[in-house]
Amino acid sequence: MILVENLIKTLKKNKINFFTGVPDSILKNFSSHVENFPKEKHVIATSEGSATALGIGYYLSTKKIPCIYLQNSGLSNAINPLISIASKEVYSMPLFLMIGWRGAPRKEDEPQHMAKGKITPKLLKLLKIEYCILRERKDLNKLEKIINIANKNKSIVACLIEKGTLQIKNKKRKSLNNKFIFRAEFIKEFLNEVPKKSKIISTTGYTSRELMEIRKNNKLDNGKDFYMVGGMGHSSSVALGYAIQSKKEVFCLDGDGSMLMHLGALRTIGYLSNKNFKHIILNNNSHESVGGQLTTAGGVDIKKLSSSVGYKNYFIIKDKKNIKSKIKSFIKAKGPSLLEVKINNGSLKNLSRPKNLKKIKDQFMIN
Ligand SMILES: Cc1ncc(C[n+]2csc(CCOP(=O)(O)OP(=O)(O)O)c2C)c(N)n1
Structure with a gap:
């Protein structure tokens, strides 16, 4: 166990004062x-690649090492600027990566995390990124050594952190918003209305887990789901790839964090203008699935955004008032359409996780 306060103290002592x-x-x-x-x-x-680039800019401006934090699944988003800009063979820049190690050996985790967890140390070795593993307070000495190496060699270094390692003294309580509808309430209404033969592609985190749970518990079997357990930010592109080749109605259940991660996909959707493409953004202005940290979606006028990139229709749901008729209108309208659903933070308890993924894929692919 390591106290966050001690971790930050060690970083500050080593002149690391910027986090992204x-x-x-x-x-x-x-x-x-x-x-x-x-x-x-x-x-x-918005993405680990952008975080790396922000860190590179910070270094160019201050000559100091930035701390770039990420889940190991996002290491692949970061690899482009890491290798093609910051690596020793290119500009040789000192960067410090703090990596949440999902799927670490001997820690039980979901299949997508086990797959990435197993190769994370190998990837770092391949990328010639020196790293240490932080498990207990004394490992903070290893952290100092790693940072010294980054300073001396002008190189990228990293630390891996497993589930449950980081504790905090002063936990702040997050206030829950209750103004809007809950994600689960919307999903249930949506599943009641969705056409029988439609396809639903849902984003990473609670959205996919709630969709699966609500279907199961309420025996709502209209439409078939594909759960994007990984590949955060890509569910709309997967949905678009399907829609282009199909006459079926295709719905993407997306999050605001996920939408922002690969925002460019919206323009491809608008540009291709498929009538059967329907995009639902469940907007809680936060990364609820990983702790409720804010996104920057709060300041975005999604109506203007969607029309400027070429969506044909925009709908909004904030509460349960007229929800059935609003969902019906959204489903009926010719796409590409976007439905923004303003949701509260708050998810169903004891959610199960999609497990038998190959079976889920096979069932989704049956017409
Ligand atoms: C590439 C990548 N980076 C980070 C994560 C960790 N992660 C999982 S869900 C999530 C939050 C997604 O936020 P949003 O799309 O707004 O959905 P919400 O969690 O609020 O339902 C994050 C950051 C991930 N799975 N993949």
């Missing part, structure tokens, strides 16, 4: 410590 990244559940106590820092000290990025 994409939130992760393993690092949520760390997030909670840095979340209110001013923008010169902390930036929540």
